[in-house]
Amino acid sequence: MIITKKTVGPLAISLSLALSSCTGLPSSGPSADAIKSGSTERTSPYVLIPVTATTLSLMTQIDPERLSTTFGSGQKQSVSLIGVGDIVMVSIWEASDNGLFSAGTGAKSGGTQIPEQPVGEDGMISVPYAGQVRAAGRTPQQVKTDIEKALTRMAVEPQVLVHVVKNVSNTVTVTGEVAQSGLISLSPRATRILDVIALAGGPRSESQALAVQITRGTRSQTVPLERLISDPRENIYVQPNDIVALIRQPRSFTVFGAATANSSIQFDEPELYLNQALAKVGGLSDERADAKGVFIYRTEPASVVARMAPGRTYPGAGNLVNVIYQIDLKDPNGFFLMKSFRVQNRDLVYIANSSLAEIRKFSTLVSMTAAPVAQAATIGNTVTTFAGK
Numbered sequence: 001m002i003i004t005k006k007t008v009g010p011l012a013i014s015l016s017l018a019l020s021s022c023t024g025l026p027s028s029g030p031s032a033d034a035i036k037s038g039s040t041e042r043t044s045p046y047v048l049i050p051v052t053a054t055t056l057s058l059m060t061q062i063d064p065e066r067l068s069t070t071f072g073s074g075q076k077q078s079v080s081l082i083g084v085g086d087i088v089m090v091s092i093w094e095a096s097d098n099g100l101f102s103a104g105t106g107a108k109s110g111g112t113q114i115p116e117q118p119v120g121e122d123g124m125i126s127v128p129y130a131g132q133v134r135a136a137g138r139t140p141q142q143v144k145t146d147i148e149k150a151l152t153r154m155a156v157e158p159q160v161l162v163h164v165v166k167n168v169s170n171t172v173t174v175t176g177e178v179a180q181s182g183l184i185s186l187s188p189r190a191t192r193i194l195d196v197i198a199l200a201g202g203p204r205s206e207s208q209a210l211a212v213q214i215t216r217g218t219r220s221q222t223v224p225l226e227r228l229i230s231d232p233r234e235n236i237y238v239q240p241n242d243i244v245a246l247i248r249q250p251r252s253f254t255v256f257g258a259a260t261a262n263s264s265i266q267f268d269e270p271e272l273y274l275n276q277a278l279a280k281v282g283g284l285s286d287e288r289a290d291a292k293g294v295f296i297y298r299t300e301p302a303s304v305v306a307r308m309a310p311g312r313t314y315p316g317a318g319n320l321v322n323v324i325y326q327i328d329l330k331d332p333n334g335f336f337l338m339k340s341f342r343v344q345n346r347d348l349v350y351i352a353n354s355s356l357a358e359i360r361k362f363s364t365l366v367s368m369t370a371a372p373v374a375q376a377a378t379i380g381n382t383v384t385t386f387a388g389k
Helices: 005-020 032-039 053-061 140-151 193-199 225-230 274-280 302-308 333-340 355-388
Strands: 047-050 087-093 112-118 124-127 131-134 159-166 171-176 182-185 210-216 219-224 243-248 251-257 263-267 289-301 320-327 347-353
Touching (some): 032 289, 047 302, 053 302, 053 333, 087 124, 087 140, 124 140, 140 159, 171 193, 193 210, 193 225, 193 243, 219 225, 251 274, 274 333, 320 333
Parallel strands (some): 047 320
Antiparallel strands (some): 087 112, 124 131, 171 182, 210 219, 251 263, 289 320
């Protein structure tokens, strides 16, 4: 086929129409209009929430899940009770030099010490002449009283001291990013989470990158270590058999779309705001970005979404809802909102392309496609002229 002037026009028009009807233009993601229209569909997998001063106010009023809520009132539990496996030492004094336990040395000798022994699986310890004495589930004072009663008829005014040498039952397991993992014995004065972490030698890295996971029975919850440090209400009392694990969990967010750079960014700030987050990637691209289309993708509890978008149908399963927050930076107030919008761990920030950027892409594609056609037409004209001669 020889391309001539007569065929160039229809061919160029056909190419233009083909490109204009093409929906597969290169793009970094959906347009702002596509996100808005998608949120109105009945089967939409997300809820779109425009960020306003009211929205931000409601977000600050919503408290995160608290350890005291998950694990009860957070009141301390007595750790003075002896448990199975504890190592116990019993000392006995008498008022007579010739008493059963004085051995003719007098009361000032310091009495007789029964060798250290663990509390058996049956909860009992053995005391000479007193027999088997129940220790598990009782305080040292209660065990002392029982031994003295058992020895009353055989010893002269016996005085008993029961001492827990090694506390095994009233311990907390501390592991993870601490200087020394192991079992921490709880003291009668009560011990809090930060206390046992300190007793384990403290964290091995910066607190900003660490989270604390508390496991009690079948319940478990993870909170940032910084929250325990800054909020005394979160530093609850630990209980026997708790597991406290320090987990390295650096916080990060990702940025896609019409930003100067697309990247995953780790942050150490206790509170990172959206303006700071965007500054970390160089801000919006002047040539591509739709200033009305700044979106933050996040998964929120349904109870949180209900307060910010009352009366809406929430997609998703369970108590979690996919949410897209939108900030309009064409509105001057949008920058104030951006300064107050807190970025959370694993947030995804997406900047939509402007319609002008899409037109530029289309024009570039048309130019790239039309250039060979025009070049072929020029060649065709030359061939026709040469043939005419």
